Amino acid sequence: MAEAHQAVAFQFTITPEGIDLQLSHQALRQVYLSGLRSWKKRVTRLKNNVITGVYPASPSSWLFVVIAILATMYTRSDPSMGLIAKIQEHLPVRSMPANNTLQEPADSILTCPPPLDSLSIQCRTMVSAVLFSTLLWFSLIFTMRLCLKQLLSYHGWMFEQHGKVSNTTKIWAVSASRKAEILRGNEEFGAMVRIFSGRQPLLYSYQGSLPNLPVPAVKDTVKRYLESVRPLMNDPEYERMTELAKEFEGSLGNRLQWYLKLKALWASNYVSDWWEEYVYLRGRGPIMINSNYYGMDFLYVTPTPIQAARAGNTLHACLLYRRKLNREEIKPSRVPGLNIPLCAAQCERIFNTTRIPGEETDSLIHWQDSEYVVVFHQGRFFRLWLYHAARLLSPREIEQQIQRILDDPSPPAPGEAKLAALTAGDRIPWAKARKEFFSSGVNKRSLDCIEKAAFFVALDDEDQGMMGDDPEGNLDRYAKSLLHGKCYDRWFDKSFTVVVYKNGKNGLNAEHSWADAPIMAHLWEYVMTTDVFQLGYNEEGHCKGDGLPSLPHPSRLSWDLPAACEDCVQRSLSVAQALADDLDFHVIPIQDFGKGAIKKCKISPDAFIQIALQLAYYRNRGTFSLTYEASMTRLFREGRTETVRSCTSETCAFVRAMEAGESKEACRRLFRTASEKHQQLYRLAMTGEGIDRHLFCLYIVSKYLGEESPFLKEVLSETWRLSTSQTPLQQVELFDFVNHPDYTTCGGGFGPVADDGYGVSYIIIGENMINFHISCKHSCPHTVSITAFIPNLSLSLYLLELMSPEKLDVSKTEQNHSKNSKKEL
Template sequence: MAEAHQAVAFQFTVTPDGIDLHLCHEALRQVYLSGLHSWKKRFIRFKNGVMTGVYPGSPAGFMVVVVSYMSYNKYRQLDPSLGLIAKLGQHIPISQYMSTDSQKIVGGVLVGTGLWVTIIMIMRNVLKSLLSWHGWMYANHGSVSWTTRIWMLLVKVFSGRKPMLYSFQNSLPRLPVPSVKDTCKRYLESVRPLMEDEQYERMKGLAKDFEKNLGPRLQWYLKLKSWWASNYVSDWWEEYIYLRGRGPIMVNSNYYAMDFLYVFPTSIQAARAGNAIHAIMLYRRKLDRAQIKPLMLLHTIPMCSAQYERMFNTTRVPGVDTGRVFPLAICERFLDITSFHSHMNESKHIVVYHKGRFYKVWMFYDGRLLLPREIEQQMERILADQSEPLPGEERLAALTAGDRTPWANARETYFGRGKNKQSLDAIEKAAFVVTLDDTEQRYDEANPVKSLDSYAKSLLHGKCYDRWFDKSFNLIVFKNGTMGLNAEHSWADAPIIGHLWEHVLSMDPVRLGYTEEGHCCGQPHPNLPGPQRLQWDISAECIEVIDSSLAVARVLADDVDSHIFPFSDFGKGLIKKCRTSPDAFIQIALQLAHYRDKGKFCLTYEASMTRLFREGRTETVRSCTVETCAFVRAMIRDETREERLKLLKVAAEKHQNMYRLAMTGEGIDRHLFCLYVVSKYLGEDSAFLKEVLSEPWRLSTSQTPLQQVELFDLVRHPEYVSSGGGFGPVADDGYGVSYIIVGENLINFHISSKHSSPETDSHRFGANIRQSMLDILDLFQLDKKTK
């Protein structure tokens, strides 16, 4: 590109008269401003580290404690050091250098500091004990007991004032390890409606044998880990469920988030990218400074913030497969035998992909973040570039979409040196990746089904080579200004990226805004250096690997049957009038829809978070229960309304109780998974664990929560909120269902399955979900109650 030039800080030539030195003052100025920015960032990180390390204490609290302590001792005529200075004087000649008054001041400060630290440690441990109580979750909806009120008041008292993002990390309790007996009991209860009597009795025997023999031995190791590690699940979950997988992460692991459904702020691609990128970088600045408020349930109970740490500057790097599922020696964990995350503390650039070409775009100039109109200017330059992709460049990202082992080998063989390494480093060290997509995606009222399905598939996999699927997330901006995200799953769960996305959507059309012509507000920069085109030297052998990965990815992408539909007949407003949990209502409707769709029940996965504990991620709620199945059968047999309503309430209460157990560390699936990991480390085979972990999740569900309601005016503008996101099917013959409750009157469903399965059809399942939602609501006869 003509605009892609480099500023040279100095030049010199040797002449007969000596060395002629030419300095470029503008380049030196930029070097100075860049260094200043880096040092400011380091200072802020250091300050935040100190503030977080002493929380719930504070510098103001330190001054209060020390001054109060010294004033009290002065009033009582006591030695403020309590004899400490005198004892030190026996070994150190303090009196030679300090007066008596100075010794008193120093002693008072030292003892006051010790008192301040003691108070902090007491507050932390009391808060940790308080947060270990979860009785508040079992209160009846709409009523709060005096016990819970007193508990919440104590939590607020010991939580301190003005917490930062990571302030509560040291005060969160550790995830408890359930007993083997309880886990086996709950497991058998969960599979009872899915097994015939003979099969169930066999599984019951395996569970009892495990509980009596191997289970206690494995449990001992888990207990030991729970005392030593911050969380006994999370590191193994990340490594064995995500990083050691050898299959494609596109569709199978990555997920997507959508734009507004009915609002189109601008149709100018570069302008939408300018506002979105600027909003994302502002969020990163707040994240670096720990200025994001920690998520608090009921505005009181803190949740773990550890997953935010790798949101930016992070890439999943493939490792070479050794053919082993589990390591045989601890030392192997340090070898390059599996995937890992490459994370940079700081990155000042992003990488943009457009029509087969990669560009490095700096996000800072003159020591400040680029403004939206300046970012739009950079995007315009990329869109105007008419140069052709280099050989192999256009489909290079297909390596991240196919199987992991070929990508790992290709990365080691073809990208270890020269310009290929430099360009790959630019991508992997970027804050995030942006794709300026050359297709148009948008909700079309004239063709809502086809337009939304196409939009979802484009975000989920695109052309299989126009998203860098290893990156923590890709921002995709389409030709007509619609946008969305594609996120890699291993570094964090969906609510974390959802928190960022809510920030972006709340800023984009309202706070940042656009001109009447649809451009970003502000003016282009007259001297802004242009984007830098990344250079590649890709061999014919490497291109063959790229084509092979692309072929694998295309088969997977073409098989995805995606269906998104907005359910606008009613929302959580009417569901609450039924005195039922909206999530329980929807989950029971999904069970009814699935039975109508396939004529049978299946093992069902609903994601629940465990972020009430330190470094908690997710737990499984097994939504297909005995009680839910009884309700579904009653609906199918068309029993009396009173009987169906009674069974519905029992099923909803059962679901809520299971959700509470999952959130409070009493779930079964993560415990069973970790027991299995320990058994493999010990070289022990368990028929019980093997069967449990091989059972397929034919219905995998997840709710996308709206976490920052205060950012959106859902009463006057319910359309100004994300339409949610989705993921691919977990089982080849199953469904993936994601849903988001938007305001009081809208629920968006995202359904996925595979065309290759004769048992599934996403559109058919969507129709069954809609009918099931209406049928369950009809049981309450709210229209008659209103009359």
């Protein structure tokens, strides 16, 4: 009980002799140090707000402007062109007697000094010069920020063709002689962008300079929509949809558009808040599998087999990232290959964030700070403090605390073991249970502890990874475990859950509403590389350094769950278990084939994979499907994602030509056309000219106005049977694929969007590897991922052989593919 006594700052008892007060100096010291750390964070946050608020200038530049103005005044010149004198006229002046001497009473020693509102001539001149300098400084900041915003609003460079660069892009570019490098993505900034960008920007420095997401014209969106559905409809269906679109465009569309333009003028982003609310938070089905996604550990390497040690390094690395995040020391994200900044608004809610269930809609709650995490192990919840004496615990100390949890023999409280299943089932039962059973008492305190934690940690008692006699099957089970686990050993409402397995493998499960996958991928890349290449382990596999035996033990969370609550838990678990059992998942790592080989075709690797997916889907189903590919809109303030409709008429023409056995030259020409069309759609989506977010917002406005639109209703009811997303490797500099080729990330994945569809996530790693994560449902007879998507990998290699100017040995290519693919066709 020594730890419990240390947690009490003071005790007092009433005795016949009076009050006996007993102070705990250790506890008071911890209170003092905790408060000191909190104030340091506040000061740091205030300092960063000031630096970000005046960016691209710096606070020190204010002093430079003041000194420059005063220096010019000293030379008897007026840089303000009379403005300083105008300011001086409005400042109070000290009144002077007729004989030019100040009248002071005899008892002047006892009187107060002259009031502040009476200034001498010299003081008035100095104050007016400082005021003018400050106004000039703010004007310069505003001008620089406005210029930077205009420069960042220019996206013409993205659409330039090789060898044909407009004069505008030449000016924007570093120099006309290097325009080709810019178009290939080898240049950082345009010269003008560099001039108006400050030095050493913080994470959020560019936020005020990012442009707002533009609202496309209704006629342009409708035109692109009709073009996207043409290959998916027969002639009568297309004519009917065209009539609905024309009717909408000529009547209701313009009225709804007016409201969107008004919102775009008032809000930072006309899409993101509605997207977060109506697509994510208002969903009443389970978020497990349907919304949450996962990220994997290194594919071939497990740095240590000791579970507590791996957890120690992982948790410490997460908190190091949070420290950099709080101090805004993380470099602003950029467009891959360029130095164009991306919006960082989503980073604010990585830590200390929880999704709260509601009967009509959920809500996201974010706390400024949290000094602990909640750890789940064998049906029990523990609170683990990660700070001691105002410092972050070392990895060895965290390992020590985790080991104490692993060694704790206490059993779960009644109903505690499967409590987290409430977060895995339908949202309305969870909202009602939260209101009925967790609104007061010990249950409320324990639930508050979970929701206010920095993040959630699950210590699994199973081994996972690509291992054993069935590495491929084990890899599939590893993915399923990260995505849903046992349906009660992840807190799916937390912003993310770190999972550490018994054999030292780890991974994460992330909630989707607060941010998109690249945000979590950025954190996870940092955590993985920091764990191995910076923190490391000793020869025995433990974290480096020494422990601290005097640390207070992690504390168990207490619960008092009635039988009715246990029934709710069981019902939610049944719903979640049925969903998990229906999930079919396959992870397919492909070696000796990647970006390097695709480059020989001189097309985008993303376009290459998307076209290959269309060919595979067509060979499996004999038809084409509406295809969703996620594209980011973070070139704009508070931007999230847009949809690229990858199934185009050009792609369909290529697929049909392949299936019809047309000549290689004809297929190569159609392939080139299809890839260029895909790239054009991707660029339009990135630059705010996409289709689906605009139509989605128009639909929301129509609902607010009580208007019915047959066109919008039909558009929003379409099914995405092929949902795809690329996980970009953002911090390539953290990985050393040359000296450490085995330390390769496997990426992550998600569940299928449609009951009769596929979810496909892929990550291109280096020059010679692509990892696919493919999901579908057992209950659908049309989606058998083994027979539908594994051939896609062979087809990709065949496309390379067909389209590359360099002829490949087809038989050797297929032999390599069969050896490196995880399943036989």
